[in-house]
Amino acid sequence: MHATHHRYENPRPLSLFVMSPLETAAFGMLWLAVLRLYAPTWNGMALFMTVNLVSGVLGHVGVDPHPRIWSRVPGLNLVSTSVFHNRHHLGRDRNLGFYTVIWDRLFGTWAPARETGPGP
Numbered sequence: 001m002h003a004t005h006h007r008y009e010n011p012r013p014l015s016l017f018v019m020s021p022l023e024t025a026a027f028g029m030l031w032l033a034v035l036r037l038y039a040p041t042w043n044g045m046a047l048f049m050t051v052n053l054v055s056g057v058l059g060h061v062g063v064d065p066h067p068r069i070w071s072r073v074p075g076l077n078l079v080s081t082s083v084f085h086n087r088h089h090l091g092r093d094r095n096l097g098f099y100t101v102i103w104d105r106l107f108g109t110w111a112p113a114r115e116t117g118p119g120p
Helices: 013-017 021-037 042-058 068-072 082-090 102-107
Strands: none
C-alpha cells in the first residue's frame, strides 16, 4: 500500500502527497475513526493538520533544516528528521517512524542517518 510513495528514493516536499488511492483511503478512515473517538474542536483539528503538514514537508526536504546540535539535546534527539526519513526511503525496513524515532529504537529498526543528506 505504501510502495507508491517509495518510488522516490530521494524525496522532495511534493513527494509527501504521492500515495496510492488505498493508502489515501486508509488515512482518511483513520482520521474519521479518531474524530469518532474524541470530541473534535476546530482549533484542535487545525493544529493537528498544521503540525502534520509542516512535519510532512520538512520530513521530505532531504536535508535537515535545524542545527546539528539539536541531535544532542535530550528530547529533541527523539524527533524524526528529514535525513532520518530519507534513510527510510532508501531502505523500507528501516526508520519507520515519522514524528519520532522512539519506536525504531525500541524495535531495532533504527538505522543511523548518513552524515549529510542529499543536496537540494
